[in-house]
Amino acid sequence: MKASAFAYARATSIGNALELLAAHGDKAKVLSGGQSLMPAMNLRLISPELIVDIGEIGELRGIALKGGVLSIGALTRHADLLKSPEIAAHSPLLTTAVAHVAHPAIRNRGTIGGSLAHADPASELPACMLALGAIIIARGQAGERRIPAKDFFRGIYETALSADELLVAVELPVTRKNASHFFDEFARRQGDYAIAGLAADAVVKDGAFTDLHLAFFAVGDRPVLSNAACRLINVVITPALMADVSAALDEELNPHDDQQATASMRRHLAKVLLVRCVSTLLGRTDLDARAA
Amino acid sequence: MTTKPAHREILSVLDRPNSYIGKTVPRPNLDRLLQGRGLYVSDVELPRMAHVVFLRSPHAHARIIGIDASAANQSPGTIAVVTGKQLAAVITPWVGVLSHLKGLKSAPQSAIAIDRVCWQGEAVAAVVATSRAGAEDAAEHVTVEYQELEPVTDMRTALDPKIPVIHPVLGDNLAFERNHDAGHVDQAFAESDEVVETEFIFGRHTGVTLEPRAVVADWNAAEARLTIYQGTQAPHMVQNIAALHLGLQEQQVRVVCKDVGGSFGIKVHIYADEMATYALSKLLRRPIKFVADRVESFNTDIHARDHRCMGKIGVQHDGTIKAFEIDDLTGIGPYSMYPRTSAIEANQIVNLVGGPYVTKNYRARARVVLQNKNVMCQYRAVGHPIACSVTEGLVDLAAMKIGMDPVEIRRRNLIADDAYPCASPSGLRFEKLSHHASLDKLLGMMDYQRLRAEQAELRKANIHRGIGIATFIEVTNPSAAFYGVGGARISSQDGVAVRLDAQGSVICQTSITEQGQGSESLTAQIVGSVLGVSMELVRVILGDTDNTPYGGGTWASRGAGIGGEAALQAAKALRKNILDVAAAILQSTAAELDIVNNSVVDADDGTPRIELKELARIVYFRPDTLPPGIQPELMATRHFVPREYPFAFTNGVQASWLELDAQTGFIKLLKHWVVEDCGTIINAQLVDEQIRGGVVQGLGAALFEKCIYDERGQLTNANMADYLVPMAAEMPDIDVGHVVSPTAETELGAKGAGEAGTAGAAAAVVNAVNDALRPFGAVVTEIPLTPQVILTALARI
Numbered sequence A: 001m002k003a004s005a006f007a008y009a010r011a012t013s014i015g016n017a018l019e020l021l022a023a024h025g026d027k028a029k030v031l032s033g034g035q036s037l038m039p040a041m042n043l044r045l046i047s048p049e050l051i052v053d054i055g056e057i058g059e060l061r062g063i064a065l066k067g068g069v070l071s072i073g074a075l076t077r078h079a080d081l082l083k084s085p086e087i088a089a090h091s092p093l094l095t096t097a098v099a100h101v102a103h104p105a106i107r108n109r110g111t112i113g114g115s116l117a118h119a120d121p122a123s124e125l126p127a128c129m130l131a132l133g134a135i136i137i138a139r140g141q142a143g144e145r146r147i148p149a150k151d152f153f154r155g156i157y158e159t160a161l162s163a164d165e166l167l168v169a170v171e172l173p174v175t176r177k178n179a180s181h182f183f184d185e186f187a188r189r190q191g192d193y194a195i196a197g198l199a200a201d202a203v204v205k206d207g208a209f210t211d212l213h214l215a216f217f218a219v220g221d222r223p224v225l226s227n228a229a230c231r232l233i234n235v236v237i238t239p240a241l242m243a244d245v246s247a248a249l250d251e252e253l254n255p256h257d258d259q260q261a262t263a264s265m266r267r268h269l270a271k272v273l274l275v276r277c278v279s280t281l282l283g284r285t286d287l288d289a290r291a292a
Numbered sequence B: 001m002t003t004k005p006a007h008r009e010i011l012s013v014l015d016r017p018n019s020y021i022g023k024t025v026p027r028p029n030l031d032r033l034l035q036g037r038g039l040y041v042s043d044v045e046l047p048r049m050a051h052v053v054f055l056r057s058p059h060a061h062a063r064i065i066g067i068d069a070s071a072a073n074q075s076p077g078t079i080a081v082v083t084g085k086q087l088a089a090v091i092t093p094w095v096g097v098l099s100h101l102k103g104l105k106s107a108p109q110s111a112i113a114i115d116r117v118c119w120q121g122e123a124v125a126a127v128v129a130t131s132r133a134g135a136e137d138a139a140e141h142v143t144v145e146y147q148e149l150e151p152v153t154d155m156r157t158a159l160d161p162k163i164p165v166i167h168p169v170l171g172d173n174l175a176f177e178r179n180h181d182a183g184h185v186d187q188a189f190a191e192s193d194e195v196v197e198t199e200f201i202f203g204r205h206t207g208v209t210l211e212p213r214a215v216v217a218d219w220n221a222a223e224a225r226l227t228i229y230q231g232t233q234a235p236h237m238v239q240n241i242a243a244l245h246l247g248l249q250e251q252q253v254r255v256v257c258k259d260v261g262g263s264f265g266i267k268v269h270i271y272a273d274e275m276a277t278y279a280l281s282k283l284l285r286r287p288i289k290f291v292a293d294r295v296e297s298f299n300t301d302i303h304a305r306d307h308r309c310m311g312k313i314g315v316q317h318d319g320t321i322k323a324f325e326i327d328d329l330t331g332i333g334p335y336s337m338y339p340r341t342s343a344i345e346a347n348q349i350v351n352l353v354g355g356p357y358v359t360k361n362y363r364a365r366a367r368v369v370l371q372n373k374n375v376m377c378q379y380r381a382v383g384h385p386i387a388c389s390v391t392e393g394l395v396d397l398a399a400m401k402i403g404m405d406p407v408e409i410r411r412r413n414l415i416a417d418d419a420y421p422c423a424s425p426s427g428l429r430f431e432k433l434s435h436h437a438s439l440d441k442l443l444g445m446m447d448y449q450r451l452r453a454e455q456a457e458l459r460k461a462n463i464h465r466g467i468g469i470a471t472f473i474e475v476t477n478p479s480a481a482f483y484g485v486g487g488a489r490i491s492s493q494d495g496v497a498v499r500l501d502a503q504g505s506v507i508c509q510t511s512i513t514e515q516g517q518g519s520e521s522l523t524a525q526i527v528g529s530v531l532g533v534s535m536e537l538v539r540v541i542l543g544d545t546d547n548t549p550y551g552g553g554t555w556a557s558r559g560a561g562i563g564g565e566a567a568l569q570a571a572k573a574l575r576k577n578i579l580d581v582a583a584a585i586l587q588s589t590a591a592e593l594d595i596v597n598n599s600v601v602d603a604d605d606g607t608p609r610i611e612l613k614e615l616a617r618i619v620y621f622r623p624d625t626l627p628p629g630i631q632p633e634l635m636a637t638r639h640f641v642p643r644e645y646p647f648a649f650t651n652g653v654q655a656s657w658l659e660l661d662a663q664t665g666f667i668k669l670l671k672h673w674v675v676e677d678c679g680t681i682i683n684a685q686l687v688d689e690q691i692r693g694g695v696v697q698g699l700g701a702a703l704f705e706k707c708i709y710d711e712r713g714q715l716t717n718a719n720m721a722d723y724l725v726p727m728a729a730e731m732p733d734i735d736v737g738h739v740v741s742p743t744a745e746t747e748l749g750a751k752g753a754g755e756a757g758t759a760g761a762a763a764a765v766v767n768a769v770n771d772a773l774r775p776f777g778a779v780v781t782e783i784p785l786t787p788q789v790i791l792t793a794l795a796r797i
Ligand SMILES: Cc1cc2nc3c(=O)[nH]c(=O)nc-3n(C[C@H](O)[C@H](O)[C@H](O)COP(=O)(O)OP(=O)(O)OC[C@H]3O[C@@H](n4cnc5c(N)ncnc54)[C@H](O)[C@@H]3O)c2cc1C
Pocket: A029, A030, A031, A032, A033, A034, A035, A036, A037, A038, A039, A054, A074, A100, A101, A102, A103, A106, A109, A110, A111, A112, A113, A114, A115, A117, A118, A120, A122, A123, A124, A125, A161, A165, A166, A167, A168, A191, A192, A193, A194
């Protein structure tokens, strides 16, 4: 469990990092918090020739609020998100969600940029980006691209980033009036990657949804923003409607079998999450079979 | 001369003034470990030391056609690439059998596979280099040509005639079978009002030690001596076996065991890669270090508990249990492990099922089959969790069938507390157990009636909680009956030497070992108490075959009971010697003197007469001032082994309180209780933490831990992300209580406590889950109880 030998460069600026990436192509790997990259290297699952450490690039760090947009630098650590009063006030879904990411030691190093670039389908933060309608900002030597979250995640560990681009920041609209959120996941142990999870952003008025974004994770090769959930907007929700939406959700998911759960168990859990989310956000315990 | 006051005679050596027995005192080794000054094998660095990495088979069963190391030999820092054939020149193969396990068979196993690999992870070559990373680099360049063979993976079909025989010389894949038939089983079932039968399935798992297995072997050709630094539970066993297979005398092998980061039975065996490391040192004539990495740990540390057990119970409507019957099947990998064998676990299950109960009607069959998976062998609480889960699962199912409370059926069938000595249906002899007192204590601790009321109330709100109870017995303090009688050179006796040094401090050498249980602490407590010396003045030396008496080490819950008694007897002998010298110096008699607080005192009124350091000064430096004819002996050695009972059985009972999410299959453990009876408690905190740690390992088995093999014999979760160990967040509070029935076989009265927690924890959880599932009419008898298992039982997926 020792990584193969590799060269190491500490990038001094975004420009310097991009030069190194352009020069070495896919033989180079960006090092951010190292919490996914280093284990993979130690297991010799990957053996990059050059590691480009972006940890010292100050521009990539920090959380800023500007004109209704929350901008989060790629190097912002999970622990920083968890503690940030700006995030708690303007994007409380993230505060809730990030507490489910791994354990304190990992949250102290792991970064939002690393998590999104890594694009593990069972990760919490990518789903939050979908639910919140985030824009992911990538920079290459040719310039900057603003990629909506729904176009960013392409598959297991696959994103719209190219090998010579750097994820520099994400932008999120701040939370709206009457907004509420829901986050839950099923993991075998606290801190484990989820077997199934749901990040939801909603606006509730007079007991009904006026807006609803449900992003399921660990139930496909990338986080899934449910279209079926739109049918719950501006209607009185009945058990029959829930059943219909649940069936439609099933069509949208494409979960896999693994050691933790079969695909059918993941589908089942996603539907449980759907019901729990709706009944919690609307205060409708009658919709949840648990309380029936 | 004054006569002794009467009360002094009823005080045992343990009740002396300032006794440490029964007290929670800090461990002497805490500061050292907490300040990072421990010495684990990985910390050992020797001049010219090289590192070995084992190239391991990717196949479960394959013929080795050829090994090409030419490219690896060119890799920077490479010292040697050694194959099994080359290594066979310095080390002989072994066969893991014992004569008292009649019919047990296994095939010769080599340190490195020679022409065939029998499990995924078996070493095929050793790559030795100047660093671990360099050796890993070189290993990538060794090419091995394999011809894949059909693997035998499913224990249920391993004995089918169409399935290949792994070792043709053995004739079949059946390593061991034991049958036991006591009482009148058929008649008892025929007479039973109800008979319940079901299959219990247990996940293969392993004991994940924080520190992996590690060895530094240092062959000193000039001295013709091999020094082995190894985290082992049994240094003298390692010495014997290393010598035997390397063609050396035992005195040519020294085994040094400093700090050990967890063992749980994993480090009580002799592993092929460790043997290879000793041999490599001899072959290459330099120190060689082997530290298993996490992936190899999962692939090569012994696994355990892969069992499928049919169980049957007959019961009357009044709750009387009429009979138990089991048919157990286990797959142990391709070889029986050396030297303790892989038949012990199944054998224990036959021994232990039904053990807490009065019925004498018991039939059992256990079959142990070979397969192409990693080897299985003894892990903490060997066989107990399975025997307990089967017995207690059956008792609960019987209670459910006749509509009786699980506590009530146990009350009616547990052996009465005044019925001892007596024997179990499998012939185990019990000196003194306390099932009823323990159960009563447990019910009080958990407030059973209130909990039942709470459960009923919550059920109305669709909250499903369950209560599970599991009674158990535990084998501790094993005599020679365990291994010695079967021909294994594994000592069942232990020795302790104590000596007073020139400043009145005490040096104590013991043959038991420390892997975190607190062996050092309990030894110092006993010696300090018996001698009348402060614990800080007692230095305990262990884990070095050159510097301790000969003995077994620490395993099978034997350290305190056996090593502790040897320490007590040695300290008593030294105390007598000291008092004899003191009497001569003080012109008194030994009977009139005592030792308290590091001084010899008048026995009657405690008046200090001479400090031990002064006595030691006279003895060592001014013996000329002693009366003629006195030869002080300020060192005493005693050994101990139980002779009367082959094992000191302990007992206890556990309870689990949990909540089941019937929609998701997730289980939340809310609380766990244990009452156990390990006889005399030397250090309450050490005992309680042994129990808690043991419970956590049992809970891991109940909910999380499983080595998942595919049908080709590939271990698919050999890492800490996919193999789920229990973690703090999921663990409930664990309350521990005690009932104390000392064994009369020793003056100390201590039995073992190391495995009690593991023995019953999973059984309590499974029973609690079935209790919670009751409204759904579902029953589960398979662990780990994953959400997948529960949802399947509930027919939700
Ligand atoms: C035990 C354990 C448990 C975990 N549990 C969870 C969990 O429950 N949920 C979860 O979401 N995560 C979990 N993680 C992963 C953790 O959240 C990581 O922090 C995260 O996945 C990657 O972030 P990082 O900063 O460490 O990235 P790194 O490991 O440094 O990099 C990850 C990948 O992203 C690339 N990369 C990093 N930054 C950039 C960038 N700015 N631009 C372009 N490419 C970049 C790297 O080249 C690499 O390929 C766990 C990790 C561990 C070790």
